[in-house]
Structure formats: C-alpha cells, structure tokens
Amino acid sequence: MDKILETDGERLLVAVRNLLEAKGLVTTAEITERRAITDAANPGQGARMVAKAWTDPAYRVAMLSDGAKAAEALGIPMRGMPPLGVLENTAELHNLVVCTLCSCYPRAVLGYPPFWFKSAAYRARAVRDPRGLLAEWGTHLPEAMKLRVVDSTADYRWMVLPMRPAGTEGWSEEKLASIVREGDMIGVTIPAA
Amino acid sequence: MLAPGSQVLVKNDWPETRGPCHIRTPHYLRGHRGVVVRQFGAFPNPEDLAFARPAARVPLYHVAFSRQDIWPEGSDRDELLVEIYEHWLEPVGAAS
Numbered sequence: 001m002d003k004i005l006e007t008d009g010e011r012l013l014v015a016v017r018n019l020l021e022a023k024g025l026v027t028t029a030e031i032t033e034r035r036a037i038t039d040a041a042n043p044g045q046g047a048r049m050v051a052k053a054w055t056d057p058a059y060r061v062a063m064l065s066d067g068a069k070a071a072e073a074l075g076i077p078m079r080g081m082p083p084l085g086v087l088e089n090t091a092e093l094h095n096l097v098v099c100t101l102c103s104c105y106p107r108a109v110l111g112y113p114p115f116w117f118k119s120a121a122y123r124a125r126a127v128r129d130p131r132g133l134l135a136e137w138g139t140h141l142p143e144a145m146k147l148r149v150v151d152s153t154a155d156y157r158w159m160v161l162p163m164r165p166a167g168t169e170g171w172s173e174e175k176l177a178s179i180v181r182e183g184d185m186i187g188v189t190i191p192a193a
Numbered sequence: 194m195l196a197p198g199s200q201v202l203v204k205n206d207w208p209e210t211r212g213p214c215h216i217r218t219p220h221y222l223r224g225h226r227g228v229v230v231r232q233f234g235a236f237p238n239p240e241d242l243a244f245a246r247p248a249a250r251v252p253l254y255h256v257a258f259s260r261q262d263i264w265p266e267g268s269d270r271d272e273l274l275v276e277i278y279e280h281w282l283e284p285v286g287a288a289s
Contacts, residue, residue, distance in 0.1 A: 083233075100219050127221065127273060128264050147271045149260065153217045154253055154276035155236045 037077045042111035045076050046159055047180035049109065051173045054164040064088055067159065071109050081108045081157075087150060088161045089187075094141055095160045096134070096187035098126035099152045106157035110185060117186065127151060137188045160187040167193035195254060199229045200285040203256075203277065215243030218281045222273075225263055226285060227256040230274065238278065252279040 020026045049070060053060035063070035067084030078084070084106055087095035099105065100123045105113040116122050125133045130149050131141060141147060150158050162184045168176060183189035195201060205224035208214045217239050233255065237248035253276055260271035 100221070101217060127260065129267060130260070130271060131268055143268065143270075145270070147268065149271065149273050151219060151273060151275045153219060154239070154278065156233065156276060 034080075038107070041076075041107055041109070043180075043182040043185065044177070045071070045074075045111075046106070046109040046182075046185045047177040048074055048173075049076075049159075050161055050180045050185065051176035053161055054168075054176055055173055060161075063161065067106075067109075076109060078108055083156050084109065085156045085158045086161050087148070087158055087187075089163045089190075091145075091163070093146045093148060094187065096126060096130055096147065096149045097152060097158045097160060098123055098149060100124070100127055101151075101153055104152040104157060106159045108157075109159055110182060114182060134188065137183065139189055159185045161185075162187075162191050165191050165193045194232070194252065195229045195279065195282060195284065197229055197231055200226060201229055201254075201256060201282040202226050202285050204281050204283060206281075215240055218277055219275065221263055222258060222275060222277070225258060227258040227275075227277075229282075230255040230257050233276070236278075238280075253277070254279065254282065256282070 017031065021028060049063060049067075052074065053063050053070075059070065059073075062073070063086050067086040068078045068081065070086070071084060072078050087097070089095055099117075103113050103118040105117060107113070122133070127149055130147055134141060134147075152158050162180065164176070165179070168179070179191050179193065181189060181191065184191045203218065203222045203225055207220075207223070208216060231254070233253040235250035235252050238251045239248075241248035256275055256277050258273040258275065259269070260273050261267065261269050263273070
C-alpha cells in the first residue's frame with residue numbers, strides 16, 4: 001500500500017540524501033536541524049525584530065547596520081543564511097521589496113514567501129507601477145513621499161522596518177509585535193494600531 | 194572600485210542570446226544609467242556558481258536608478274535600488 005504514496009520526487013530526494021550522507025557531506029542530524037529551522041521561520045520572527053527596534057533605539061541602529069546580527073541577537077538562527085539588509089521607512093521614504101528575477105526572500109526572518117510574492121504580476125508591477133500596485137493593497141502614499149523599490153537580485157535579502165503607528169505609545173514589545181504583518185515587512189502594507 | 198556617487202552604465206549585453214547562462218542582472222536595467230550607492234564587498238560570481246564552475250569573488254554594488262528613466266509613466270519620485278556585480282557596470286565619465 002505504501003507504494004501508492006511513493007513518488008519519483010521522494011525517491012530522488014531519499015537517493016540524494018543517502019548519497020550526501022555516504023559521502024560525508026552532511027549528517028542526518030544536520031538535515032533534521034535545518035528542516036526544524038526552516039519550519040520554525042515565520043513572519044512573527046521579523047515582527048519581534050521590528051517591535052524591538054521600535055522600543056530600543058540601540059537595537060534599531062544595530063538592526064539597520066546588520067540585520068543578520070540583529071536577528072541572531074533575538075535567537076533567530078542565521079547560520080548559512082544570506083546577509084540580511086533592513087530598509088527603514090520614514091516620513092519621507094517608503095520601501096518596497098521585490099525579486100524580479102525569481103523569489104529571493106528573507107526566509108530566516110519571514111518564513112516562506114507568500115504566493116503572490118512569486119507571481120509574475122507582482123514582480124513586473126512592483127518595478128514598473130509600484131504606486132498602482134500599492135494602491136490595490138490599500139496603501140496610498142502621499143505624492144511627495146519618495147518610493148524606493150528594492151529589487152533583490154543577488155546575495156542580500158531585504159526586509160522593511162515600518163514606521164511605528166500612532167496610538168501605540170506605551171505598548172509592550174509583545175503587543176507591538178502582534179500588529180506587524182508579513183506585508184508590512186515587504187512594504188505592500190503599513191501597520192496600524 | 195566604484196565609489197559611492199559614481200555614475201554607471203549597466204552593460205547593454207544579452208548573454209542569453211548566445212547560449213545557456215545564469216545572470217543576476219535584470220533585463221530592464223541593461224543599457225540604463227544609475228548611481229552607485231554603496232559596495233557590499235565581494236561575492237562568488239553566480240554566473241559560474243550556477244554551472245558548478247570555479248567562481249571568482251566579484252565586487253557587488255547597490256545601484257540606484259530613476260524608475261521614470263526606464264518607464265516614463267507615473268511618479269518621478271520612484272527609485273529602483275538593485276544589487277549589481279561590478280563586471281556589469283561601466284563608469285560614466287563627466288564629459289560623456
């Protein structure tokens with residue numbers, strides 16, 4: 001009966017894994033650890049970083065200068081991950097992240113990319129008509145605001161540090177983290193209290 | 194090495210018309226001018242890595258482009274910020 005569930009892809013995966021182990025390139029424990037890290041990564045990790053940056057000025061500075069180090073400081077595993085850059089939204093500048101070539105994404109801190117991030121429509125429109133695209137997300141930028149579209153084409157991964165919304169004065173880090181969504185850290189949306 | 198603020202031209206080169214290749218320079222930027230924002234250090238050339246060839250480390254830059262230079266419609270306050278390897282960039286002289 002097990003054969004019914006067996007696919008070529010799974011057989012290939014097992015064969016490659018066995019080869020990697022036989023050649024001493026990787027151990028079962030390493031594969032298990034990596035799978036656990038991948039499954040644990042989710043937008044809540046990035047949201048914790050954002051909330052900390054909103055409440056701790058020194059952390060904000062550290063996060064803007066080296067995102068990977070700042071992630072590690074909160075216990076987010078970054079070993080073997082590409083460098084992480086952080087783009088700060090201000091009253092004058094809004095950042096939007098896209099990967100026009102494929103679907104490069106800061107998985108360590110945001111988890112798996114949402115389906116639309118990988119779509120041809122998002123990837124094309126984010127660079128050609130970014131304000132039109134944002135409007136469809138309900139994000140209307142003032143005309144005077146500069147919009148910076150960061151196309152992650154190479155070795156870095158990028159996340160947005162949104163502005164702390166008004167009405168959140170005195171909130172705890174946990175409560176602040178709870179309002180930060182995946183889209184806020186890609187730049188398609190803006191967090192609200 | 195290209196200093197921040199340097200004007201650069203992305204090579205108008207199309208290796209994909211000459212055979213199998215892996216390029217991390219988006220097609221929409223080729224032949225366009227931008228400004229170097231910062232250097233990120235050097236990374237193994239993905240054009241070789243993709244084919245499991247020995248890959249030399251090449252300098253990587255963040256380069257800013259005016260979106261309106263590429264697509265005339267829309268706001269003139271949109272900037273595109275893109276990672277580009279040095280071998281795709283040509284310095285643009287002040288006189289040119």
